[in-house]
Amino acid sequence: MKIAIDAMGGDDAPVAIVEGVKKFLSEDHETKIRLFGPSEALAKLIETSEQLEIINTTQVVEGNDEPVAAIRKKKDSSLVRAAQDVKDKQSDGFLSCGNTGAVLAAGIFVIGRIKNVERPALMPTLPTKVKGVYYNMLDVGANAESKAKYLVQFAQMGSIYAEDLRGVKNPVVKLLNIGSEEHKGDELHQTVHQELSQLPEINFQGNIEPNEIMAAKADVIVTDGFTGNAVLKTMEGTMKTVLHLLKDSLMTGNITTKLGALLVKNDLGNLASQFDNSRFGGAVLLGVNAPVIKGHGNSQAQTVYYAIKQVKEMISEQTVTKFRNLYQ
Incomplete structure (x- = not known):
């Protein structure tokens, strides 16, 4: 099981995101995290391991960016790359505390809507x-x-x-x-x-x-x-x-x-x-082809931790598959 995380989304990113990841990995020794953001900066905050991989990105979707334009123009942003990772089936779920509109756009246009939803x-x-x-x-x-x-x-x-x-x-x-x-x-x-x-x-x-x-x-x-x-x-x-x-x-x-x-x-x-x-993490974008969680912009480490658990549980319960089966 792999979860793609936008390390640069949120008011206190990347520190709050990384701290939430650390807390999660201290308890979960099976789930793999793929953390997207500037590798040099992230490497100073957390060490890579068999469970954690840092994927370097060069752009950030800002809070005031127009959502659809940001998805189109900032292809190498941590948000878009993490969503694309799910689209490419390298990861099973996606978490971001960044620009709400951009997260929704990434979920719909990158990861894609479930057929007949x-x-x-x-x-x-x-x-x-x-x-x-x-x-x-x-x-x-x-x-x-x-x-x-x-x-x-x-x-x-x-x-x-x-x-x-x-x-x-x-x-x-x-x-x-x-x-x-x-x-x-x-x-x-x-x-x-x-x-x-x-x-x-x-x-x-x-x-x-x-x-x-x-x-x-x-x-x-x-x-x-x-x-x-x-x-x-x-x-x-x-x-x-x-x-x-x-x-x-x-x-x-x-x-x-x-x-x-x-x-x-x-x-x-x-x-x-x-x-x-x-403790319930973030808001879920229901109706897309993978678990997509939008954390609150001011999320701290504890909220990020619960949001990661939320993504994992949706993957484990095969919740998206149940949606898909409902509309076949």
């Missing part, structure tokens, strides 16, 4: 208000516009992933909508609801409203990419704002408030950790 979808694993309970939401940005058949396939692939990678038996699938009734929403959502209701292979249980997506009522939430991306960014922004306001209120109050802050410090830490989904 209409559109790939980007899917993270997200926390709920119930400790230890998570859900998957897709699409969160791979497609700005969607058709009913796209969302139906998202539900099918998301359900397989939740069972394979998260161990959820018969995962509950719901459709993000403006109301719980089946007639709610526009024509697209009404059509998707009707079609999902007729699929025996998934456990579809109707609509879910935005205010309930963190209530642990669904294992897989299906939506179009535009809405999913907006919802995800709203959630991230709201969480950061609430934690900032809470901290500011506790630390700028009177002596009683500050003493109270000390008393609840551990509880606040536990609350923050409850909503930390770093």
Whole structure:
């Protein structure tokens, strides 16, 4: 088993990427890592071995690069070379914490879409208000516009992933909508609801409203990419704002408030950790011919470590093969 990793993707690359690789290799003595980036710089951070190979590249896809243009013009970038490695069957899966659009473009145009999959979808694993309970939401940005058949396939692939990678038996699938009734929403959502209701292979249980997506009522939430991306960014922004306001209120109050802050410090830490989904690695690009994981741009070593494990588990479970068999 081999995993191709873009060493230069992310805010703290290559250090965070390399540290994540080191942690992974300290525990896994079978999986081989093919690390793409400037060999001289990487050699100063990590030693090659039977498990680790450094492949020299001369270009980097920057965060502000136009995705498709970067894929076409930066052929010797660490991101493109790692994706091409999977395309050439030198590696079995691909991980990058770099430019989201470029990772999606590499997954679709370099590695390639599974035959009969209409559109790939980007899917993270997200926390709920119930400790230890998570859900998957897709699409969160791979497609700005969607058709009913796209969302139906998202539900099918998301359900397989939740069972394979998260161990959820018969995962509950719901459709993000403006109301719980089946007639709610526009024509697209009404059509998707009707079609999902007729699929025996998934456990579809109707609509879910935005205010309930963190209530642990669904294992897989299906939506179009535009809405999913907006919802995800709203959630991230709201969480950061609430934690900032809470901290500011506790630390700028009177002596009683500050003493109270000390008393609840551990509880606040536990609350923050409850909503930390770093152990699930990154978002998956479902619907392409190999496991493709997009790590968050600010990923640190621990998140990279879990993302590598995520790629390995998808390879081991043959999740992509199950998608492929579904649409033959």
